[in-house]
Amino acid sequence: MRPTVHDIAAAAGVSLATVDRVLNQRPGVRHVTREKVEKAIREIGYVRDVAAANLAKGRTYPLVFILPASDNSFMHGLNDEVRAAVARSPVERTDIRTLEVPAFDPTALVRVLDELGKERPSGIALVATDAPEVRDAVDRLVQDGIPVVTLVSDLTGSQRHHYAGVDNIAAGRTAARLLGRFLGGATGEIAVLAGSMLVRDHRERLEGFASVMAAEFPLLSILPVIEGRDDPEMAHMLVADALSKKSGIIGVYSLGAGNRGLIRALKEKAVDRSLTVIAHELTTHTRAALLDGTIDAILNQDAGHEVRSAIRVLKAKADGLAVIEAQERIRLDIFLKDNLP
Amino acid sequence: MRPTVHDIAAAAGVSLATVDRVLNQRPGVRHVTREKVEKAIREIGYVRDVAAANLAKGRTYPLVFILPASDNSFMHGLNDEVRAAVARSPVERTDIRTLEVPAFDPTALVRVLDELGKERPSGIALVATDAPEVRDAVDRLVQDGIPVVTLVSDLTGSQRHHYAGVDNIAAGRTAARLLGRFLGGATGEIAVLAGSMLVRDHRERLEGFASVMAAEFPLLSILPVIEGRDDPEMAHMLVADALSKKSGIIGVYSLGAGNRGLIRALKEKAVDRSLTVIAHELTTHTRAALLDGTIDAILNQDAGHEVRSAIRVLKAKADGLAVIEAQERIRLDIFLKDNLP
DNA sequence: CCAAATCTGATGTACGTAAATCAAAATCTA
DNA sequence: TAGATTTTGATTTACGTACATCAGATTTGG
Numbered sequence: 001m002r003p004t005v006h007d008i009a010a011a012a013g014v015s016l017a018t019v020d021r022v023l024n025q026r027p028g029v030r031h032v033t034r035e036k037v038e039k040a041i042r043e044i045g046y047v048r049d050v051a052a053a054n055l056a057k058g059r060t061y062p063l064v065f066i067l068p069a070s071d072n073s074f075m076h077g078l079n080d081e082v083r084a085a086v087a088r089s090p091v092e093r094t095d096i097r098t099l100e101v102p103a104f105d106p107t108a109l110v111r112v113l114d115e116l117g118k119e120r121p122s123g124i125a126l127v128a129t130d131a132p133e134v135r136d137a138v139d140r141l142v143q144d145g146i147p148v149v150t151l152v153s154d155l156t157g158s159q160r161h162h163y164a165g166v167d168n169i170a171a172g173r174t175a176a177r178l179l180g181r182f183l184g185g186a187t188g189e190i191a192v193l194a195g196s197m198l199v200r201d202h203r204e205r206l207e208g209f210a211s212v213m214a215a216e217f218p219l220l221s222i223l224p225v226i227e228g229r230d231d232p233e234m235a236h237m238l239v240a241d242a243l244s245k246k247s248g249i250i251g252v253y254s255l256g257a258g259n260r261g262l263i264r265a266l267k268e269k270a271v272d273r274s275l276t277v278i279a280h281e282l283t284t285h286t287r288a289a290l291l292d293g294t295i296d297a298i299l300n301q302d303a304g305h306e307v308r309s310a311i312r313v314l315k316a317k318a319d320g321l322a323v324i325e326a327q328e329r330i331r332l333d334i335f336l337k338d339n340l341p
Numbered sequence: 342m343r344p345t346v347h348d349i350a351a352a353a354g355v356s357l358a359t360v361d362r363v364l365n366q367r368p369g370v371r372h373v374t375r376e377k378v379e380k381a382i383r384e385i386g387y388v389r390d391v392a393a394a395n396l397a398k399g400r401t402y403p404l405v406f407i408l409p410a411s412d413n414s415f416m417h418g419l420n421d422e423v424r425a426a427v428a429r430s431p432v433e434r435t436d437i438r439t440l441e442v443p444a445f446d447p448t449a450l451v452r453v454l455d456e457l458g459k460e461r462p463s464g465i466a467l468v469a470t471d472a473p474e475v476r477d478a479v480d481r482l483v484q485d486g487i488p489v490v491t492l493v494s495d496l497t498g499s500q501r502h503h504y505a506g507v508d509n510i511a512a513g514r515t516a517a518r519l520l521g522r523f524l525g526g527a528t529g530e531i532a533v534l535a536g537s538m539l540v541r542d543h544r545e546r547l548e549g550f551a552s553v554m555a556a557e558f559p560l561l562s563i564l565p566v567i568e569g570r571d572d573p574e575m576a577h578m579l580v581a582d583a584l585s586k587k588s589g590i591i592g593v594y595s596l597g598a599g600n601r602g603l604i605r606a607l608k609e610k611a612v613d614r615s616l617t618v619i620a621h622e623l624t625t626h627t628r629a630a631l632l633d634g635t636i637d638a639i640l641n642q643d644a645g646h647e648v649r650s651a652i653r654v655l656k657a658k659a660d661g662l663a664v665i666e667a668q669e670r671i672r673l674d675i676f677l678k679d680n681l682p
Numbered sequence: 683c684c685a686a687a688t689c690t691g692a693t694g695t696a697c698g699t700a701a702a703t704c705a706a707a708a709t710c711t712a
Numbered sequence: 713t714a715g716a717t718t719t720t721g722a723t724t725t726a727c728g729t730a731c732a733t734c735a736g737a738t739t740t741g742g
Contacts, residue, residue: 002431002728004727004728004729005728005729006728014690014691015690015691015692016691016692016693017690017691017692017693017731018689018690018691020729020730020731021689021690023729023730024729024730024731026731028688028689028690029689029690030688030689030690030738030739033689033690047431047432048728048729049396049727049728049729050432051392051393051395051396051728051729052392052396052697052727052728052729052730053728053729053730054392054697054729055390055392055393055396055696055697055698055699055727055728055729055730056696056697056728056729056730056731057697057729057730057731058696058697058730088665090343090388091388091391167680170679170680171680173679173680174677174679174680176679177677177678177679178677181522181523181637182522182523184525184526185525208679212679296522302667304667304668305668308665308668324429324649326643326645327645327646327649329682331672331674331682332680333672334675334680336515336518336519337518338511338514338515338517338518338549338553339508339511339512339514339515339673339675341670341672343698345697345698345699346698346699347698355720355721356720356721356722357721357722357723358701358720358721358722358723359719359720359721361699361700361701362719362720364699364700365699365700365701367701369718369719369720370719370720371708371709371718371719371720374719374720389698389699390697390698390699392698392699393697393698393699393700393727394698394699394700395699395727396697396698396699396700396726396727396728396729397698397699397700397701397726397727398699398700398701398727399700399726399727683742684741684742685740685741685742686739686740686741686742687738687739687740687741688737688738688739688740689736689737689738689739690735690736690737690738691734691735691736691737692733692734692735692736693732693733693734693735694731694732694733695730695731695732696729696730696731696732697728697729697730698727699726699727700725700726700727701724701725701726702723702724702725702726703722703723703724703725704721704722704723704724705720705721705722705723706719706720706721706722707718707719707720707721708717708718708719708720709716709717709718709719710715710716710717710718711714711715711716711717712713712714712715712716
């Protein structure tokens with residue numbers, strides 16, 4: 001049987017009340033007594049029954065998700081997953097609130113973060129815009145003892161407790177190798193479509209992509225990055241233009257969102273050119289394009305996993321508990337037309 | 342505030358005791374009263390607080406994992422993950438026991454399953470040997486109300502509640518497409534190394550592999566399958582032999598275990614031949630081979646995820662609760678040298 | 683050594699549910 | 713309608729922890 005507070009009391013030769021004072025760091029315990037109790041805790045291997053503790057406390061975990069107000073499929077999917085988590089709230093004892101902030105706007109994000117500092121929720125998950133002032137705001141929260149995890153996009157040099165997202169450098173490298181291998185030993189140009197170089201995940205993907213390309217596929221040259229602002233219309237225009245002008249393009253790497261526009265451009269301008277195309281994020285549009293052969297591979301991050309992981313980590317940090325590291329690692333999913341879920 | 346049993350009692354106009362009788366399907370409640378209570382439960386949207394219920398019951402979940410006594414890295418890894426779950430037992434209220442049975446031995450497996458039927462654990466997870474008598478034994482357990490999940494390898498036509506493993510047909514198809522694409526438009530022969538055609542996962546991988554190869558890569562022909570019994574020594578001998586005799590081999594698909602032997606054979610016989618190689622299961626050996634270029638891609642199933650998923654599902658089934666489907670889907674991981682964890 | 687301050691023990695209630703007991707009420711049977 | 717039977721209510725204890733209160737013990741300062 002698992003040891004309880006009574007066992008600690010017996011082992012340490014003190015009363016239940018004293019054990020409670022030590023466990024919940026309440027005042028009024030002499031130093032030596034405290035040590036005696038802590039020793040007993042270690043020796044009998046006591047671990048607090050979190051379920052019982054939460055029951056007694058009537059505890060819930062007020063959590064806040066800060067998401068960018070972006071109108072693309074990926075962010076919509078992320079939003080859906082947060083809503084699904086809200087639906088599970090009663091069972092998981094969470095109390096989740098979602099805040100929308102303008103995308104790519106550090107100032108707005110900082111303002112929201114600073115306000116949350118006063119409110120002191122049990123935990124905060126945010127899709128970070130990678131700017132020094134955001135990093136400082138997050139670090140203030142962390143210093144204040146509020147658990148913070150970054151979601152999807154990380155925050156350079158910050159003290160955030162955890163990052164629930166994929167390794168984007170690895171994603172870029174993987175895309176490069178897949179593209180390089182799929183193209184056999186061909187010579188030609190590669191077009192790269194990004195959202196914005198202001199977000200860290202896109203920068204990192206590009207960095208990984210370029211480094212593997214340079215090192216291992218010297219016959220393929222990367223054209224200047226097209227920035228489509230994750231917007232389908234803009235992406236369509238820019239990609240169509242590039243395809244018209246550059247006849248040497250034999251491959252495309254789309255590392256951001258807005259793939260709806262990319263796919264349309266490909267169908268209009270390149271049906272006959274048999275391009276090899278790799279894109280990020282599995283959505284209804286990219287899925288259809290993968291199945292009909294317009295896209296050759298999709299790299300994906302599972303938004304549901306990211307949200308669930310963020311919640312688990314925030315709850316664990318709020319209770320000062322350990323997490324199962326391997327469970328919280330967000331994988332880079334690679335989908336070909338054969339292994340779609 | 343979330344509704345409690347007291348709220349049901351008030352809403353239905355009955356006593357707490359009656360509510361308890363209905364909730365825990367105890368006898369002694371008239372049909373009309375039962376209906377009245379059930380209606381109230383639905384109307385106020387009551388959901389049992391599982392944590393509180395488990396606390397009151399002092400409940401633990403006795404679970405049994407049945408694993409084959411195979412001496413390969415994958416099964417060792419699976420074993421490690423079960424042990425890790427045992428270490429978490431106090432927190433998760435599980436009480437996990439592992440049983441080893443001879444591999445590929447339906448009779449032994451049936452004997453063990455039948456005995457567990459008497460013992461009535463809260464749930465059973467097994468790596469199934471795909472045979473009718475095993476299926477029948479599992480179905481008896483299910484009929485008896487014992488939750489059963491298959492792990493890694495599924496059981497054809499059985500009533501098991503869940504399968505915690507990858508879609509092996511999709512895995513084979515994916516391997517075929519990767520291999521076909523990596524080989525560009527080359528012409529040649531593909532060697533396939535399997536463990537045994539007696540286990541369903543290997544059969545399915547081959548099936549998926551062969552179908553995509555035939556349909557989409559007609560220039561590549563599949564050689565007769567080499568069965569290495571998941572044994573490194575045997576695999577080494579057979580593969581080395583094949584490489585010596587067949588000079589037309591340009592690709593290898595290893596769909597089972599025993600990759601240690603395969604890798605040794607490749608290094609001895611094929612350093613100069615630049616074969617394209619795809620293997621299953623990420624182990625220290627395959628990881629090293631991927632990094633040094635001997636292997637081009639590894640398809641993997643995450644044993645840790647499989648074990649944790651099996652436990653979650655068994656617990657949920659034991660309590661009659663729903664699971665988060667997406668969370669329990671075991672993905673096919675594709676590793677290139679760039680996205681290794 | 684006494685009073686004041688500090689520390690410790692004993693005890694009770696609460697969280698939401700399970701499970702048991704016993705009494706009372708309702709229903710059924712003859 | 714009496715008596716047996718079934719159904720329902722009321723109440724209590726328990727699970728492991730949190731938290732509060734008050735009394736008693738020990739330590740500290742002067």
